[in-house]
Amino acid sequence: MRIWDSHVHLKHGDADRTEYSAAQIVSTMDAAGIERSVVFAMSTTTERSVEMALEAVREFPDRLIPYVYALPQYGHAVLDEIARALTEQGFRGIKIHAGECTLAEYVVGPVFELAARRGVPCLIDCLGNVRAAERLARAFPGTIQIVAHMGCYLGTDARLLEGFIALAQAHDNVYLDLSGVVLLEQVQQAVGRLGAGRLIFGTDGPQQAPDTASFARLAIRKIDVLDLADDQKEDIFWRNIAGLLRLA
Numbered sequence: 413m414r415i416w417d418s419h420v421h422l423k424h425g426d427a428d429r430t431e432y433s434a435a436q437i438v439s440t441m442d443a444a445g446i447e448r449s450v451v452f453a454m455s456t457t458t459e460r461s462v463e464m465a466l467e468a469v470r471e472f473p474d475r476l477i478p479y480v481y482a483l484p485q486y487g488h489a490v491l492d493e494i495a496r497a498l499t500e501q502g503f504r505g506i507k508i509h510a511g512e513c514t515l516a517e518y519v520v521g522p523v524f525e526l527a528a529r530r531g532v533p534c535l536i537d538c539l540g541n542v543r544a545a546e547r548l549a550r551a552f553p554g555t556i557q558i559v560a561h562m563g564c565y566l567g568t569d570a571r572l573l574e575g576f577i578a579l580a581q582a583h584d585n586v587y588l589d590l591s592g593v594v595l596l597e598q599v600q601q602a603v604g605r606l607g608a609g610r611l612i613f614g615t616d617g618p619q620q621a622p623d624t625a626s627f628a629r630l631a632i633r634k635i636d637v638l639d640l641a642d643d644q645k646e647d648i649f650w651r652n653i654a655g656l657l658r659l660a
């Protein structure tokens with residue numbers, strides 16, 4: 413089965429701001445059987461995120477797919493940088509993290525509008541804030557919102573995750589990213605309620621747990637052990653993200 417990883421960090425948001433080179437990412441992919449990966453940096457400026465992703469993709473153009481990191485801020489023309497990345501530099505999506513950027517509409521709204529115009533998805537870590545995700549889904553129905561970690565990284569609150577499943581049920585433009593999800597029963601439930609077409613595999617790697625290849629293999633295995641038809645697994649493991657990125 414083909415596997416695409418929709419959530420890979422060139423630079424993480426952890427305490428150490430851990431960075432991984434393109435070569436480290438691709439050797440991890442090779443070890444885990446992953447064909448292509450979406451890569452992005454956070455904990456840095458939009459400008460630097462573009463540089464880091466471009467360097468990585470130049471090295472492995474057939475394996476890595478770049479997202480630009482949106483860090484809209486007052487008094488800085490970040491929207492132009494994002495637009496240039498999408499129109500001239502081959503970027504396929506936008507990463508947003510509520511830990512570094514408020515999700516208030518007056519801040520991220522212009523980024524969402526740009527994403528809709530360019531037809532690219534926004535991968536958003538909303539830190540469990542289902543109301544913010546809901547406001548954005550409603551205000552920008554033409555923007556594809558991929559909710560990282562089914563809404564909450566390593567979330568153990570089943571009701572919170574169910575709130576995000578309900579959000580995706582109510583809004584066709586909302587997809588759920590399965591990286592960093594520990595309540596597998598909620599993933600199974602999401603397939604039942606949404607169908608496999610709205611769920612997207614990702615690892616949130618590389619991470620040393622205990623090593624990057626084992627971490628990626630475990631993320632794959634968590635989905636692979638679910639009670640799903642092969643066709644549903646194909647959707648989740650690569651077809652959905654390939655379709656959203658228009659690479660299918």
Ligand SMILES: [Zn+2]
Pocket residue numbers: 419421616
């Ligand atoms: Zn992440």
